[in-house]
Each structure stands twice: as C-alpha cells, then as structure tokens.
Amino acid sequence: MLWDWGYAIDILPELLRGLLVTVQATLLGSAVAYALGLVFALVRRSRIPVLSQAVWLLVEFVRSTPLLVQLFFLYFVLPDLGIRFDAFTTGVIGLGLHYACYTAEVYRAGIEAVPKGQWEACTALSLPRSRVWTGVILPQAVPRVLPALGNYMISMFKETLLLAISVLELVGAAREVGSDTFRYIEPFTLAGIFFLLVSYPAGVLVRRLERRVGYAT
Amino acid sequence: MIVFEKVVKQYGGNVVLRELDFAVQPGEHVTLIGPSGSGKTTILRLLMTLEKADGGTIQVGEDYLTHMERRGKLVPCDEKHLRRVRRRIGMVFQQFNLFPNMKVMQNLTEAPVRVLGLSKDEAAERARDLLELVGLSDKADAHPSQLSGGQQQRVAIARALAMRPDVLLLDEVTSALDPELVAGVLNVLKDIAKTTDITLLCVTHEMGFARDVSDRVLMFDQGVVVEEATPAKLFTDPDHQRTRDFLRAVIERA
Numbered sequence: 463m464l465w466d467w468g469y470a471i472d473i474l475p476e477l478l479r480g481l482l483v484t485v486q487a488t489l490l491g492s493a494v495a496y497a498l499g500l501v502f503a504l505v506r507r508s509r510i511p512v513l514s515q516a517v518w519l520l521v522e523f524v525r526s527t528p529l530l531v532q533l534f535f536l537y538f539v540l541p542d543l544g545i546r547f548d549a550f551t552t553g554v555i556g557l558g559l560h561y562a563c564y565t566a567e568v569y570r571a572g573i574e575a576v577p578k579g580q581w582e583a584c585t586a587l588s589l590p591r592s593r594v595w596t597g598v599i600l601p602q603a604v605p606r607v608l609p610a611l612g613n614y615m616i617s618m619f620k621e622t623l624l625l626a627i628s629v630l631e632l633v634g635a636a637r638e639v640g641s642d643t644f645r646y647i648e649p650f651t652l653a654g655i656f657f658l659l660v661s662y663p664a665g666v667l668v669r670r671l672e673r674r675v676g677y678a679t
Numbered sequence: 680m681i682v683f684e685k686v687v688k689q690y691g692g693n694v695v696l697r698e699l700d701f702a703v704q705p706g707e708h709v710t711l712i713g714p715s716g717s718g719k720t721t722i723l724r725l726l727m728t729l730e731k732a733d734g735g736t737i738q739v740g741e742d743y744l745t746h747m748e749r750r751g752k753l754v755p756c757d758e759k760h761l762r763r764v765r766r767r768i769g770m771v772f773q774q775f776n777l778f779p780n781m782k783v784m785q786n787l788t789e790a791p792v793r794v795l796g797l798s799k800d801e802a803a804e805r806a807r808d809l810l811e812l813v814g815l816s817d818k819a820d821a822h823p824s825q826l827s828g829g830q831q832q833r834v835a836i837a838r839a840l841a842m843r844p845d846v847l848l849l850d851e852v853t854s855a856l857d858p859e860l861v862a863g864v865l866n867v868l869k870d871i872a873k874t875t876d877i878t879l880l881c882v883t884h885e886m887g888f889a890r891d892v893s894d895r896v897l898m899f900d901q902g903v904v905v906e907e908a909t910p911a912k913l914f915t916d917p918d919h920q921r922t923r924d925f926l927r928a929v930i931e932r933a
Binding site: 577 | 727729762765768769770772774776777779780781789790793838
C-alpha cells in the first residue's frame with residue numbers, strides 16, 4: 463500500500479514538535495515584524511533626513527532580495543563576523559526583519575489614510591507630538607491595517623520552512639523523519655495538512671476582521 | 680489682540696494675501712466675508728500656524744507668531760515659541776475634525792489634561808460645563824460617529840473652548856452641515872459671543888449670523904480688504920460696488 467497508517471501515526475509526535483517550532487517562529491517573527499515595522503514607518507516620516515534615508519535604503523534592499531538569501535547571510539556570514547545566535551533566534555530575527563520591511567509599508571499606508579484634519583485639530587489643541595501619534599494617529603491608522611498585518615503573519619507562517627536550513631521546524635522535521643525510513647509520502651502529506659489546518663482558519667479570521675474594520679471606518 | 684502687517688501668502692505662483700494689514704482688538708468679534716479663494720480661510724490658518732506666512736509679521740497679544748525677539752531683534756521663530764503662542768488660540772473647523780477614536784468626553788479632556796496639565800477630574804468637570812453650554816450634556820459617552828453633524832460641530836466648539844483660548848477662530852463652521860442643523864450651531868456661537876469676552880474671528884457665508892454677532896465685518900477680495908464697516912453699515916449701505924455685488928449674489932443664492 464502507498465499510504466501506511468501505522469507509520470503516519472508513529473511520526474505524528476515528531477511532526478507536531480515541528481509544527482510547534484513553526485508556530486513559535488511565526489509568532490515571535492511577527493512580533494518582531496510588527497514592532498520593527500512600526501519603528502521603520504515612523505522613522506521614515508521623521509524629520510531627520512539621514513535616518514529616514516537609511517531606513518528607506520534598508521527597506522528597499524530587504525524587499526528586493528529573497529528571504530532565503532537573507533537567512534543564508536545571517537546563518538553563515540554573521541558568525542564569521544563574530545556575531546553568533548542560536549539557529550532559532552537567527553531565524554526569528556531574519557523573518558522578523560524581512561517582514562518588518564513589508565509591515566512598514568502597511569503602517570505607512572494606514573498613517574497616510576488618516577485625514578489631514580486630524581493633524582490640524584491636534585495642532586489647534588497644541589497636543590505634544592508624541593501624544594498626537596499615540597493618542598490620535600496610530601489608534602486610527604492601525605485598526606484599518608490589521609487585516610493586512612494579519613495576512614503577512616499567514617505568509618510568514620508558510621515561509622518559516624526556509625528556516626529548515628538549520629531549524630527542525632515542520633518541513634525540516636518531515637524531511638528528517640523521511641530520511642530515516644526513505645518514506646516521504648506520509649511526512650510531507652501530513653506537513654501539508656498541518657499548514658492547511660492552521661492557514662485556512664487564520665485566513666477566515668483575517669477576512670472576518672476585514673469586514674469588521676470595514677464597518678468601523 | 681491680533682495684528683497683521685504686510686502679510687504675504689502665496690501657493691506656488693498664486694498670491695492669496697497681498698501685503699495684508701488688519702488688526703483685531705481684544706474681545707472684538709470680527710467676521711470675514713467675501714468670495715471663495717479670497718484668502719479669508721488663509722488668515723485663520725496662518726493664525727492657527729497651520730500655514731506659514733511668506734512675508735510680513737503677525738502678532739498675537741504681545742508675541743509675534745511669525746518671529747520671536749532675540750536680543751532686541753526679530754528672528755524666525757522656533758517650534759517652542761510657536762507652541763506657547765498657539766496655546767492662546769482655538770479653532771473650529773468646517774469638517775469638525777473630532778477624534779473618532781475617542782468618546783465625546785475624551786475629545787474634550789484630552790488637550791486640557793495633556794497640554795494644560797489639568798487633573799482628569801478638573802478636565803471632566805470643565806468638559807461637563809461646556810457640554811451643558813452647547814446643549815449636549817447627555818452625549819458625554821457617545822462616539823462622534825453616533826452624533827449628527829450639528830452635534831459634532833457643537834462638541835468641536837466645546838473642545839476648542841476647553842483650552843480657554845483668548846481667540847477663537849471659526850472657519851466656515853456651518854458650511855458642511857445640513858440646513859436644518861445650522862441654527863443650533865449658530866445659536867451656541869451667539870450665546871458664547873454674548874456671554875464671554877473671547878475674541879472671535881469668523882469666516883462665514885451666514886450673513887444673518889455675521890450681522891448678529893459682529894462688531895465689525897471685513898469684505899475680502901483677491902487677498903486684500905475691500906471694505907470694512909459695522910455690520911449695520913456694511914449690510915445695508917456698503918460703499919463699494921464689489922461688496923454690493925457679493926452681497927447680492929449671496930442673498931440671491933439663499
């Protein structure tokens with residue numbers, strides 16, 4: 463028989479451990495991407511030209527090179543420069559930095575969608591700049607872009623497999639158990655099903671969020 | 680209270696204000712009328728520091744808005760100086776510009792707490808008094824989106840007053856409202872004009888309102904003051920043909 467149920471059940475714990483690593487990498491990576499992306503977006507708008515141009519350059523560079531190349535760079539080049547993290551941390555930093563460059567654009571769009579009158583009202587009330595951001599602009603900009611941010615988390619979830627070059631996440635685990643027995647159909651099928659089981663409900667959630675944000679604004 | 684001296688403002692090659700001179704006394708209620716694009720709103724926006732003048736000087740009280748004095752000389756002002764002068768001025772916008780992410784109460788307490796350093800309780804008390812003044816005591820916990828345009832504008836008036844400004848700028852505050860909501864907003868403003876000693880500078884197309892509240896009306900056209908007079912004089916017996924044409928056009932439209 464092509465499909466061996468006994469084998470599939472045997473490898474399940476191994477694959478679930480891989481799934482857990484994938485989910486952890488996604489959550490931590492998104493946390494980095496959401497926070498860093500916001501910082502990038504704000505620095506891009508800052509009135510310090512050197513800083514905003516440096517961030518622009520970084521964002522353009524990261525967005526125009528493949529994530530895999532960036533991960534290879536972090537894994538193999540940084541240690542030569544004396545910067546050493548464990549494989550998982552390096553992966554999370556890589557994912558987070560890469561996606562921060564995309565979320566920065568998402569935040570930027572959200573910020574620009576806040577009407578000019580809101581800024582003018584803040585000026586008329588003499589609100590300090592920091593409070594303008596935290597009290598008025600971001601609370602209006604961020605809810606609007608939550609669906610877009612959520613979509614990036616889903617893409618990131620699927621791209622964690624690139625960490626397989628050195629981390630036993632879901633796909634890495636599937637390959638590993640497969641290479642022990644030379645049976646690949648069960649591990650990779652199950653890995654695919656796991657991705658589907660997480661991504662699909664997450665996608666439904668994001669679409670529901672989209673509708674709610676649509677009503678709110 | 681306010682002194683404009685030879686103020687120039689241009690957008691691109693388009694000159695909006697040509698060496699404008701005019702002054703407003705403390706407590707005076709002055710209305711600016713004139714065709715669209717004649718520079719009326721620009722005057723308010725310059726005072727609120729939403730725009731920068733290209734030439735001339737603007738004074739608010741004893742401070743310059745365009746410059747600051749340093750060692751007896753006038754130098755271009757910095758942000759800190761602007762902040763201080765700006766605090767004496769409040770503005771109500773055509774589009775209300777309430778903060779949609781805050782309830783009415785927080786719209787009113789935000790700046791008094793963050794800028795004037797009032798305690799939450801003091802600010803809330805001040806806000807309740809103002810909501811009563813504008814007839815919206817029951818809306819403190821509403822979100823701006825739940826209010827009609829007229830109600831939103833009355834909240835915006837209360838929000839500006841919560842900062843206790845010396846000068847209140849009103850920029851076509853009823854232009855975005857449905858006709859039946861205009862009277863409610865104007866009545867609140869008439870009340871404020873009558874019961875406070877605030878300096879009012881309004882841009883409006885509501886000639887009835889201009890007549891009721893103004894001490895002085897300025898007719899603007901193409902960046903200069905064509906004519907200024909008491910409302911009684913200007914609305915019944917204007918000296919200039921340009922003013923007569925404008926008033927006739929406005930009355931025919933209404």
